[in-house]
Structure formats: structure tokens, C-alpha cells
Amino acid sequence: MVTSRRSQDAVHYLRLVSLGAAIVGLGYVWFVAFANDAILTRRPCAVEVEPLPAPTSGLFVFGSLASFWIGALIGRWRHLSGLAGELPPKRDWTRFVVHFLLALFFALAVVLLAYEAWAEWDPLARWPITSFVRCVGRNQTLYALGTTCALLFLLGQWLWHPWDTGNAS
Amino acid sequence: MPADVARELATGTRLLVLLVFGILLVLAALDFYWELQRQHSLGHRLQEWSRRYPLYGIAVLALVGALLSHFFWQEFRAP
Numbered sequence: 749m750v751t752s753r754r755s756q757d758a759v760h761y762l763r764l765v766s767l768g769a770a771i772v773g774l775g776y777v778w779f780v781a782f783a784n785d786a787i788l789t790r791r792p793c794a795v796e797v798e799p800l801p802a803p804t805s806g807l808f809v810f811g812s813l814a815s816f817w818i819g820a821l822i823g824r825w826r827h828l829s830g831l832a833g834e835l836p837p838k839r840d841w842t843r844f845v846v847h848f849l850l851a852l853f854f855a856l857a858v859v860l861l862a863y864e865a866w867a868e869w870d871p872l873a874r875w876p877i878t879s880f881v882r883c884v885g886r887n888q889t890l891y892a893l894g895t896t897c898a899l900l901f902l903l904g905q906w907l908w909h910p911w912d913t914g915n916a917s
Numbered sequence: 918m919p920a921d922v923a924r925e926l927a928t929g930t931r932l933l934v935l936l937v938f939g940i941l942l943v944l945a946a947l948d949f950y951w952e953l954q955r956q957h958s959l960g961h962r963l964q965e966w967s968r969r970y971p972l973y974g975i976a977v978l979a980l981v982g983a984l985l986s987h988f989f990w991q992e993f994r995a996p
Contacts, residue, residue, distance in 0.1 A: 760952065760955065763952050763958075764949065764952055764953065767945060767948055767949045767952060768949060770945055771942065771945045771946060771949060774938050774941065774942055774945065775942060777934060777938060778934060778935065778938045778939065778942060781930070781931045781934035781935055781938075782931070782935060793926060794922075799988065799989050799990060800989065805989050805990055808985070808988075808989035808990075809985060809986060809989055809990055812985055812989075823958070823960045826958060826960075827960075827961070831955060842947070842951070842962075843962070845947065846944075846947070846959065846962050846963070849940055849943060849944055849947075850963075850966065852940060853940050853941075853944075856936060856937065856940065857980075860933075860937075875925060875926070875929050877929075877933060878987060878988055880926065880929045880930045880933055881933075881988045881989075882988060882989075883926055883930065884930055885988070885989060896985070896989070899941065900981075900985075902941065902944075902945055903978075903981060905948075905958070905959075905960050906944075906948075906959050906960045906963050907960070907963065907967070907974065907977065907978060908978075
């Protein structure tokens with residue numbers, strides 16, 4: 749384990765900058781969706797829309813994979829640097845908040861997937877979520893690409909963080 | 918685009934973005950706050966959960982991958 753002060757500082761500031769950039773980017777998209785829905789329908793889009801053609805679709809998939817990998821690498825570096833490694837796990841309000849948000853996120857995922865299955869049953873009667881995402885991909889390709897990469901970057905940091913057995917509790 | 922179709926498209930996309938990104942933004946903000954304080958990261962905290970339920974962790978990643986390819990992938994077609 750590399751536990752030098754310089755390594756800890758480097759990954760600390762790298763994470764602050766990258767997390768800050770992801771928050772600002774996602775916050776901007778959230779704000780635009782909240783304040784200006786006209787941007788979402790600037791160009792016509794149909795319910796049976798296909799994914800973007802290659803090679804743009806490849807940019808989405810491989811860009812997402814690369815972002816996930818970079819996020820995982822930074823998470824791994826933080827872990828190996830030993831930053832906060834000496835602190836005992838906290839049993840305060842943050843534990844409850846993380847539990848609550850995770851439960852909320854998974855509940856939302858269940859509802860959205862159930863709706864997706866219901867909508868795919870008869871896509872001409874109601875819009876599947878796939879169509880919404882594909883329409884945003886076609887209408888706002890750069891924003892959609894940036895947002896997808898930012899999301900996967902965050903998931904890479906959060907979900908792919910191998911914990912060595914020495915730290916297992 | 919007909920007005921009713923545009924309204925449905927805008928409402929659905931808006932709801933999706935506000936709900937999904939809203940939760941992720943709060944989680945990212947918490948992670949930023951903990952990083953500022955040099956506390957354990959959100960990834961570290963999630964590990965407690967995914968170590969307890971490793972199959973759920975794998976299922977979440979598999980679901981994200983499947984959704985991404987479903988939304989965005991289009992195979993090359995012969996011209």
C-alpha cells in the first residue's frame with residue numbers, strides 16, 4: 749500500500765476536482781431539465797426511434813466503459829493511498845442517509861423497469877424509457893454523451909472499489 | 918412534431934432526469950463533502966453493502982451495462 753502524504757494529497761485533490769466537475773455537469777443538466785423543457789423537443793422524435801448510428805453509438809458505449817474504468821482507477825488509488833484508512837467506520841447520520849438514498853434509488857429502479865416492461869408491451873400506446881433516452885441522444889448528442897460518461901465515472905468510483913482482505917471487518 | 922407528442926416526450930424525459938439525477942446528485946454531493954473532510958468515501962461505504970450482498974453488486978453493474986447497450990448500441994450494418 750502506497751501511503752505517502754504526497755500520494756494522499758494528489759488523489760484527494762484529483763477527486764475533489766473530478767467530483768466537483770461531475771456535480772456541476774449533472775447539476776446543469778438537472779437545472780435545464782427543470783427550467784427549459786423546450787430544449788428536449790427541439791427536433792422531432794418518434795416513439796420507435798432507433799439508437800444513434802455507428803460510429804456515434806460506439807462513442808457512447810466505449811466512452812462509458814472508459815469513464816467507468818477511470819473512475820474505478822481513481823477509487824482504487826484512493827484506497828491504496830490509505831486516505832482515511834486509519835479512521836474507524838462512522839455510525840452517525842451519514843450511514844442512515846446512504847442507506848436511505850440507496851434504498852430510494854433501487855426502489856426507483858424497480859418502478860422504472862416495471863414501467864419499461866409495461867411500455868414495451870405496447871410501445872405505440874405509451875413511450876418506453878428507451879425512447880426518451882434515445883431521443884435525448886439524438887436531440888442533444890453532446891450533452892447526452894457527457895452525462896453518460898459523468899454517470900459512469902461516478903459509478904466506477906462507487907461500485908468498483910476492490911477492498912483487500914486486510915481491511916475486511 | 919405534434920404538440921401532444923412533444924408534451925409527452927418533454928414530460929417523460931424531464932421526470933426521468935429530475936428523479937434519477939436528483940438522487941445521484943445528492944450522493945455525489947455527499948461524496949464531495951466527505952472527500953473535503955478526508956473521511957471515508959462513498960465507495961468505501963458502499964463496499965460495506967456490496968461485500969455483504971456481492972450478488973446484488975454484480976447484478977447492479979450487469980443491469981447498468983445492459984441498459985447502456987440497450988439505449989445506445991447500434992451494430993454496424995452493411996451499406
